Amino acid sequence: MTAFPPISITLNGKAMAIASIADAAKALKQPWPSMDKPSRLEAIRMIEECLAGHCSHQAAFAAFEAAASEQSLLRQKPPSAGLRKFDGVAEDLM
Numbered sequence: 001m002t003a004f005p006p007i008s009i010t011l012n013g014k015a016m017a018i019a020s021i022a023d024a025a026k027a028l029k030q031p032w033p034s035m036d037k038p039s040r041l042e043a044i045r046m047i048e049e050c051l052a053g054h055c056s057h058q059a060a061f062a063a064f065e066a067a068a069s070e071q072s073l074l075r076q077k078p079p080s081a082g083l084r085k086f087d088g089v090a091e092d093l094m
Contacts, residue, residue, distance in 0.1 A: 004061050008075040009068050015075065021050055021057055024064040033071050043067040 006019035011030050018024050025047050032040055043063040050060035068074050 004057075007065055007068070009073040010075050011073055018064065018068075021047060021060055024061060025051070027068075028064070032073070037067070037070065039063075039067040039070045 003020050004018075006017040009016050009018060009027065011027060011032070016023070016027055018027055024043070028040070028044050028047060034040065043060075043066070046055060046060040046063035049055040050057055065074070
């Protein structure tokens with residue numbers, strides 16, 4: 001299965017790295033804050049369609065990421081040192 005740049009989520013108090021369709025499927029089987037949200041149900045459907053070969057890995061992964069975002073499960077990464085430096089330079093130019 002295609003691997004993606006990992007996204008980090010916090011589910012049931014545990015941090016999880018999601019980098020593949022298999023990881024996303026495993027995470028969707030866990031209890032979520034709202035099990036019946038349409039975006040989560042759509043992510044489950046898209047993952048199943050992907051595993052059956054009926055949709056792309058990218059579409060299924062995007063559906064998972066959208067569902068996780070809607071339920072505030074995504075963990076934000078701190079900006080890299082390079083990005084912080086770039087932000088400082090940009091602020092100086094303004």
